[in-house]
Amino acid sequence: MTDQKPQTIKASDLFVKALEAEGVEQIFAVPGEENLDLVESLRTSSIDLILTRHEQGAGFMAATYGRLTGKPGVCMATLGPGATNLATPAAYAHLGGFPLIMITGQKPIKTSKQGQFQIIDIVSLFEPICKMSKQIVHGNAIPALVREAFRLAGEERPGAVLLELPEDIAEECCDVPVIAPHTRYYAEAGDAVIADAVDLIKKAKMPLVLLGAGANRKDARSAISDFIDTTGIPFFVTQMGKGVVDERSELFLGTAALSDNDYLHCAIDRSDLIINFGHDVVEKPPFFMEAGGKKVIHVNYKSAQVDQVYFPQVEVVGDLASSVKKLRDTLDDTLDFDISYFKIIKAEVEKHLAEGVDDSRFPVTPQRFVADTRKAMGDGDIIALDNGIYKLWYARNYKAYEPNTVLLDNALATMGAGLPSAMAAAFLYSERRVMAICGDGGFMMNSQELETAIRLKLNLVVTVLNDSSYGMIRWKQTASGFEDWGLEFGNPDFVKYAESYGATGHRIEAADDLIPTFEAAFKAGGVHVIDLPVDYSENQKVLIDELAAKACLL
Template structure:
């Protein structure tokens, strides 16, 4: 068979359902082979968006999402998506075409060393130079993309190799079970937890990735230990739990950092160095147990005293079985911190001002969405409000990016989430700046017949940077812009546009959008005027003496 036919069979063998992307002339053999395949091609309007969709597929399913581009400018458009998947630990495989490698008739036209370009931001980046190598290279790309820590892989298929004949056959897909932790490390963890007076549990990105919620909930219920999470650890334990203190949306100086300062032991589950550290270690200070699939990476602010290495769920389960907690523990301080956090984040939930406060938006969405519904975030200052204020009841129901933290990913991420979970409501939250970076995908969403709600938080500026600019005392400069008429823009793609004029109007429009078919775009004026007065003075109010 042709190499391109074999390549498609290898992808089918890996269980690939969708390929997102934009083919070029270098992909024509592959495209023809794909035509008779069980794999569905989702044609996007930009390669970057295709990469974001593939990465989100990987994030939600645990299987590599796949995206496709042509050579040169198509493949280089994958760079941000590759970094997004690699830093965010989302399994993804990128496929790209290339000019013939045996004989060139066009010199160096459009040829970039994309394989070399991708090597620093992927786990695997290779060009297929012989059709007989397709089975092994495909299997290796998918294996590495899925293996802890998950990430991105890149395969390049030149057009002359694609049309060659081969008699190779696909490899079996062989999985493996993750190892359980060493018994001695479990016993050491049990001893440290039992000897601690004020232990805290921290849930990070790695725990969310493997759905360790059942084991962690059992641990908290048995021990009574309070917990907090990073932004990428949200929802692993239901955040309605009475031991949940909050989410570390800021690096320091939030109310929950008072609890972190008081703790003498942090049980750090699923820690990932790509997230901003929610606490800083000092020599002679609090002790840290690092519990993950791999040992902790040492640096100036993170040097755990114990590594428990192995499957996260198995590690927590074994520790919980062996723990016998002292009855004289006094966690009343952590409870006071929890009460303070709860009072603070709910303060503006019923505020009627318009343009709308992001806190009110968070409350409105949480009230209208069920436990399993999904909110996806682009990147902007509103991400802090959602991380702090939006309680997650299940894993991966608030899809935010606290790794690469790129703008432009919110809409494509929502599209993939809705495709994977058509029975759930999906809402995409975007700043006006980030939305316009991939807004062309509204057409893709309409063509896919998705039922999707897209909310644009409109402040005619790059709001996150304006907040930072104000916070350090600089004058307002260089961050304001003008927007198109988003209603007409949405309708030109076949979507339905809405522009609320009050908080109550938004409430009614959101009801309509959530319960009607089609793509609904809501142009919502937003008021960020309280960002500085709230976020920049948190610790001054509490001073950790509550």
């Protein structure tokens, strides 16, 4: 019997085979010359290379792919400036809990012919905003590093991972096989802690359930809905927890879009127990805890990160759906809650949110454009929000009916992500209506991705809320007592701008035009940009003056 030499394979080919083994179907990318070996390996692979017009577009699309599928999305960029342009998407995924793999190139590391041209320490730069940031220094290390990258990116709490593949490593010969992924299961919470949590629930008189972003990441809807329906405990949500349970429910109290002093907080303040499914402190606090105040049960995949506003008394750590089911199964029929006050607050919230939904003023008010958006979108249709003051209006006023149908970022809260995020949703779900909702400032940060959307033949409506300023900061500027100064800008003609890319442009000229324009755009298909002039004068009246004057009913 003769010894056989291990079969050799080019490192870039091995990298692509490792990606294929992980089930990768697309890579969103702006490649550079340092990625060319990998690009050539992708050419003959089963993976589609989807070019974007900026690395941010690639990163946001990949992160949203991960957010919606639960599988890490993959993006690629070159060294230096290409890699640094992925820093914001990396932070977006890191804080938001979205599984993301970033592949960056690098000059040869064994020999140098260009000195330090374009070379910065990308690996160290990304370490604070990634779960792992590694340079690949030998081709034979590729299978293990790729497998570990995908494990870390997808494992709770999900996030970003960076792998740097230098040119000379990409062209090496390797003699190792890929490492196939395997199914992993999250541990279940122990009976003792379930008993502790059940004891707190039984002792409570006015409990509430809080749903956070973690409840949107995995399929926990059925278990949570069953828990709420069985116990009769009212629930509220964080911005990133919208849609986990159908918000048309009689037990839904509202969204904690503000940290304090909203109508919803009257109910939260009166509650003696918060049962917290899937929230962590990365998202803006939905309520402030006080020592000796209400009790909190933390139910999540990981233990609580304790800080000054969050220090739960009981932590149920393990698979979320399993934990919720065990809590429900352990509770008996002797529950005795008083939710009469919560019903009063719900009625007050509904009355407050109904104000202005038929307002005919032009430019259009937030209450009207949010209400008309909801009328145009079906149960499973998706809105993707950029960042601005309108995000608060949508979080408070727009009811979500299904998980992950309101895509917003209340973690990094970056501008520029709305359009690429909507593009990823439209790419994944061609049968659904998808709408990007962007302020004029955030839209222009990545508006070049309209070309990508058209090239991909996406069906997408982009609504640009036009007030010719950085409206959120301008509002806070005047609300803080400063002069209204320095935050206005000019805009292009958005209709002509859309048409220059090959999209269809629409300009809203009356409030009653909005729904017919939405319907016409969705019916026509393709990419549509709607220029919607908005009037934010309601911000002060509704979000400041009215809330300051409210009284929590006895």
